[in-house]
Amino acid sequence: MEKITGVRSILASELGILLPKVRLKDKLTLGENVYEIQIAGNAVARGDVYPEGLLAIDVGRCTGTLTGSPTREPARQRPAVWIRADQKIQAEMYGYQLASPSMVIATHLQEIARSHADEILTRESTKQLIDQLKSVSPTVVDELIPGIMKLSEVQTVLQMLLREDIPIRQLGTIIETLGNFASRVRDPVMLCEYVRGRIARTICQRFADSSGQIHVITMDPAVEDRIAAGFDLTDRGILVRMSPQAIEITCQQIALQLKKLTSAGHKPILIVNPRIRPAVRHITQVHLPDLRILSHAEITQGTMTIAVGVVTDPVNKL
Numbered sequence: 667m668e669k670i671t672g673v674r675s676i677l678a679s680e681l682g683i684l685l686p687k688v689r690l691k692d693k694l695t696l697g698e699n700v701y702e703i704q705i706a707g708n709a710v711a712r713g714d715v716y717p718e719g720l721l722a723i724d725v726g727r728c729t730g731t732l733t734g735s736p737t738r739e740p741a742r743q744r745p746a747v748w749i750r751a752d753q754k755i756q757a758e759m760y761g762y763q764l765a766s767p768s769m770v771i772a773t774h775l776q777e778i779a780r781s782h783a784d785e786i787l788t789r790e791s792t793k794q795l796i797d798q799l800k801s802v803s804p805t806v807v808d809e810l811i812p813g814i815m816k817l818s819e820v821q822t823v824l825q826m827l828l829r830e831d832i833p834i835r836q837l838g839t840i841i842e843t844l845g846n847f848a849s850r851v852r853d854p855v856m857l858c859e860y861v862r863g864r865i866a867r868t869i870c871q872r873f874a875d876s877s878g879q880i881h882v883i884t885m886d887p888a889v890e891d892r893i894a895a896g897f898d899l900t901d902r903g904i905l906v907r908m909s910p911q912a913i914e915i916t917c918q919q920i921a922l923q924l925k926k927l928t929s930a931g932h933k934p935i936l937i938v939n940p941r942i943r944p945a946v947r948h949i950t951q952v953h954l955p956d957l958r959i960l961s962h963a964e965i966t967q968g969t970m971t972i973a974v975g976v977v978t979d980p981v982n983k984l
Contacts, residue, residue, distance in 0.1 A: 700714055711740070720750075723763040840861050879969075936958070
C-alpha cells in the first residue's frame with residue numbers, strides 16, 4: 667500500500683490527475699502467482715509475480731545469463747527472468763535491473779493508470795480538480811462553469827488531452843483557454859487544439875529527451891494536402907472522406923518511418939501541420955495507438971526537433 671501511495675503521488679505531479687482509491691482483494695479464479703488490475707470492475711491487465719523471488723530485467727546492457735523463469739516485465743514488456751533472492755549479487759554483476767514483487771505490481775499499476783488516465787478521470791474526480799482550482803482561482807472557474815461550459819464538457823476536453831498523453835496539471839491555463847474560446851467554439855476537438863497551443867511548453871517537456879531535444883518523423887506536404895482534402899470538421903466532430911484503403915496506406919507509411927525512431931530508443935512522435943493534426947490523430951488512433959502526434963504550432967521556440975524520417979506516399983493517388 668505504501669508503494670501504491672507513491673504511484674498516486676507520481677500521477678498527480680506528472681499528469682495532474684487524482685488516482686482513485688485502490689482496493690486489494692483476493693480472486694480465487696486466478697492462479698496463485700497471478701495478479702489482475704481492474705478499472706471499474708473490468709480487467710485491463712494481468713501479470714505474474716513470485717513473492718519469494720526477484721525480477722531481473724534486461725535493460726539492454728547485460729553481460730551474462732541467469733537461470734530462472736524467463737518472462738516479460740509486465741509494465742514495459744522488456745525481457746526479464748524471475749530469480750531466487752540469493753542470485754541478487756550475480757544479477758547485479760551482470761547488469762540486470764532488479765525489482766521486488768511489490769515493486770513489479772506497483773510499476774505495472776502506474777503504467778496502466780497512465781495509459782487509462784482518461785478513464786480514471788471520472789466526473790467526480792473532475793469536480794474535485796475544479797473545486798481545488800476554484801479555491802485559488804475562483805474567477806477563472808466562475809467565468810466558464812456553468813455559464814459557458816458544463817462540467818461534463820470540461821471533462822470531455824480533459825479526457826481528450828489525457829488520451830494523447832498530455833498532462834492536465836496546468837488546469838488553470840486550460841480552464842482560462844476554454845473560457846476564451848468556448849463561447850464561440852463548441853466542438854471539443856477544436857477546443858482541445860486551442861488548449862494544446864496554450865500549453866505547448868508542457869507538451870514539449872513531456873516528449874523531449876534528457877538533452878531537451880524531440881526526435882520526430884515528419885510528413886511530406888503532398889501527403890498533408892491529401893489528408894486535408896479528405897476530412898471536414900463538423901458540429902458532430904471530424905467527418906473523414908478518405909477511403910479505408912487510403913487510411914491503411916497512410917498508416918503503413920507512418921509505421922515504416924516510426925521504426926527509425928523506436929529502433930533508436932525514441933518515442934513514436936509524428937509532427938504535422940496544425941490544420942490536419944486532429945484528422946491524423948483520428949485516422950491513426952486504431953492502427954497506431956501509441957503514436958504521439960504534435961503540430962508545428964506546439965513546438966516552442968527553444969525546443970529543438972530532430973527529424974529522422976519523412977512520411978511519403980508510395981502511390982500517386984490516395
